Amino acid sequence: MHSDRASTKLKVAAGLGLSFMHLPIILIFIYAFTTEDKSYQWPPPGLTLKWFEVTWNRPDVWEALTLSLKVASISTIIALILGTLCAAAVSRSRFFGREAISLLVILPIALPGIVTGISLRSAFNIADIPFSFWTIVLGHATFCIVVVYNNAVARFRRTSGSLIEASMDLGATSFQTFRHVILPNISTALLAGGMLAFALSFDEVIVTTFTAGQQQTLPIWMLEELVRPRQRPVTNVVAMIVVLVTFLPILGAYYLTRGTDTVAGQGK
Amino acid sequence: MNDRALHTDRSGVLTRISDKLWRNPRLTILLLITLPALWLGIVYLGSLFALLVQSFFSIDEFSGLIIYEFTLKTYGELFTPANFDIIVRTVLMASAVTIAAAIVSFPIAYYAARYARGKWKAIFYLGVMLPLWSSYLVKVYSWKLILAKEGILNWLFETLHLSWLLEAYLSLPIVGGNSLSVSSTGTFLVFLYVWLPFMILPIQAALERVPPSMMEASGDLGATPQQSFRHVLLPLALPGVIAGSIFTFSLTLGDYIIPQIVGSSRRFIGQAVYAYQGTAGNIPLAAAFAVVPIVLMGGYLWVAKRMGAFDAL
Numbered sequence: 001m002h003s004d005r006a007s008t009k010l011k012v013a014a015g016l017g018l019s020f021m022h023l024p025i026i027l028i029f030i031y032a033f034t035t036e037d038k039s040y041q042w043p044p045p046g047l048t049l050k051w052f053e054v055t056w057n058r059p060d061v062w063e064a065l066t067l068s069l070k071v072a073s074i075s076t077i078i079a080l081i082l083g084t085l086c087a088a089a090v091s092r093s094r095f096f097g098r099e100a101i102s103l104l105v106i107l108p109i110a111l112p113g114i115v116t117g118i119s120l121r122s123a124f125n126i127a128d129i130p131f132s133f134w135t136i137v138l139g140h141a142t143f144c145i146v147v148v149y150n151n152a153v154a155r156f157r158r159t160s161g162s163l164i165e166a167s168m169d170l171g172a173t174s175f176q177t178f179r180h181v182i183l184p185n186i187s188t189a190l191l192a193g194g195m196l197a198f199a200l201s202f203d204e205v206i207v208t209t210f211t212a213g214q215q216q217t218l219p220i221w222m223l224e225e226l227v228r229p230r231q232r233p234v235t236n237v238v239a240m241i242v243v244l245v246t247f248l249p250i251l252g253a254y255y256l257t258r259g260t261d262t263v264a265g266q267g268k
Numbered sequence: 269m270n271d272r273a274l275h276t277d278r279s280g281v282l283t284r285i286s287d288k289l290w291r292n293p294r295l296t297i298l299l300l301i302t303l304p305a306l307w308l309g310i311v312y313l314g315s316l317f318a319l320l321v322q323s324f325f326s327i328d329e330f331s332g333l334i335i336y337e338f339t340l341k342t343y344g345e346l347f348t349p350a351n352f353d354i355i356v357r358t359v360l361m362a363s364a365v366t367i368a369a370a371i372v373s374f375p376i377a378y379y380a381a382r383y384a385r386g387k388w389k390a391i392f393y394l395g396v397m398l399p400l401w402s403s404y405l406v407k408v409y410s411w412k413l414i415l416a417k418e419g420i421l422n423w424l425f426e427t428l429h430l431s432w433l434l435e436a437y438l439s440l441p442i443v444g445g446n447s448l449s450v451s452s453t454g455t456f457l458v459f460l461y462v463w464l465p466f467m468i469l470p471i472q473a474a475l476e477r478v479p480p481s482m483m484e485a486s487g488d489l490g491a492t493p494q495q496s497f498r499h500v501l502l503p504l505a506l507p508g509v510i511a512g513s514i515f516t517f518s519l520t521l522g523d524y525i526i527p528q529i530v531g532s533s534r535r536f537i538g539q540a541v542y543a544y545q546g547t548a549g550n551i552p553l554a555a556a557f558a559v560v561p562i563v564l565m566g567g568y569l570w571v572a573k574r575m576g577a578f579d580a581l
Binding site for chain 2: 005006007010011013014017018020021022024025027028031039040041042043081082083085086088089092093095101104105107108110111112113114115116118119120121122123125126138141142145168173174175196199203205206209219222223226227235239242243246247250251254
């Protein structure tokens with residue numbers, strides 16, 4: 001086997017694999033324009049833009065979208081603060097319980113979502129906490145911490161400690177050092193981590209079904225439509241929009257961390 | 269003018285706090301870690317503990333009320349034939365998905381790690397990343413479109429005049445069913461599709477660390493490409509495969525949405541947990557069921573760690 005050229009078999013297998021991953025998503029885009037509204041008929045009998053207008057005028061879609069955006073924003077902010085603090089502590093030094101902390105951060109996504117979900121629900125039950133906006137945020141922030149943490153910890157490791165020492169030697173306080181030396185160094189990693197956390201929260205459904213009560217985030221709305229379809233074309237359009245909305249932060253995170261040792265997004 | 273910069277006033281409150289922090293690295297760590305540790309400790313570990321406690325309670329069969337007394341009876345219920353079937357079915361599905369994902373992932377990961385350069389590297393990277401991050405529900409939904417009776421897959425079989433083949437396949441026991449969207453083959457396909465990127469990334473990470481010269485050396489020493497693959501590449505890629513299998517296995521164990529939307533009426537662990545805690549109101553049994561994936565994953569992680577899988581994460 002010559003070393004610099006892939007064999008045709010490998011190329012075909014890799015190509016087929018990649019198309020297997022993308023064709024279903026492309027199909028979603030086509031179905032958003034179909035004129036058929038009773039079944040999932042292929043090929044679509046005709047194409048139309050009508051369903052975009054119908055979707056635009058649906059208050060339930062807007063409510064779900066607003067709730068999802070709010071939850072994702074607040075969870076991202078909490079995850080950014082906690083994840084960065086955690087990463088700073090873990091990467092700065094070795095201390096008692098360091099391993100335990102790094103395991104604890106990863107646990108919420110290492111264990112199946114249903115475990116996190118039902119745990120939170122039974123805790124809410126025991127503590128008599130009624131379901132609200134904040135119970136959703138509580139769950140989301142918990143599993144978003146790890147995304148920020150992963151990105152921040154990788155960057156902290158690359159940021160040389162002598163930079164911080166130099167800054168302090170030159171008379172800067174810890175806070176000035178943070179503001180003028182550390183923050184510029186880690187900002188793109190944080191931005192990338194934040195974007196991924198946002199995408200993760202925006203899309204989360206398993207934990208949310210346990211912590212939302214009667215409220216509907218967009219994924220819950222979607223799930224409801226999947227189980228009991230009411231208006232299929234509207235679901236098609238929403239599906240397409242959701243794909244587009246999640247692609248933007250991912251592309252953003254990719255371009256922000258491109259060329260560094262750890263590219264964002266690997267640890268979903 | 270530089271005087272001020274050299275002799276900065278060291279008496280401000282912030283400055284004093286800052287000096288104290290610098291002199292006390294332990295205090296700094298403590299301050300940094302307290303908030304996240306409290307959050308994870310209370311919200312997450314607290315909840316897990318609440319779950320664990322509930323699994324040791326039981327339910328009164330007549331009144332349907334929870335008896336708050338320590339008992340192992342609920343765990344015993346896991347081994348009744350109906351419940352044990354659910355566990356076995358879920359583990360079999362998780363294993364099948366994991367093996368299939370490893371096979372499908374390998375060529376993609378290998379090509380991306382070994383041959384893709386420059387623009388192609390980016391295309392492969394985003395090509396895996398975008399499906400990984402695109403909405404889980406939308407991905408499931410797309411398979412509902414694909415597998416539907418009037419959908420693209422049936423249309424394809426019809427156009428190729430191969431409908432008889434599909435029907436013959438669907439008439440098989442276990443993997444078959446009335447149509448693809450209500451068969452366990454359908455469930456399997458969706459699981460495979462949704463978790464595939466989680467397998468590709470760790471394998472690719474492991475393969476990127478294999479120097480090309482190793483394969484060349486193996487070839488120079490007279491190994492056929494098959495032998496090089498079997499005895500050089502595969503062992504070196506194994507930690508990546510195991511790392512990926514942790515994801516595919518764990519995610520399949522805990523999922524309750526995919527088998528609910530695409531699949532037969534036979535239940536998986538996730539669905540059992542959801543049903544017992546919801547309509548049935550049997551929270552202790554739901555909790556005991558939720559402990560099953562935790563225990564299985566604990567054992568799995570322990571084995572994986574011994575095989576060095578975490579170095580590839």
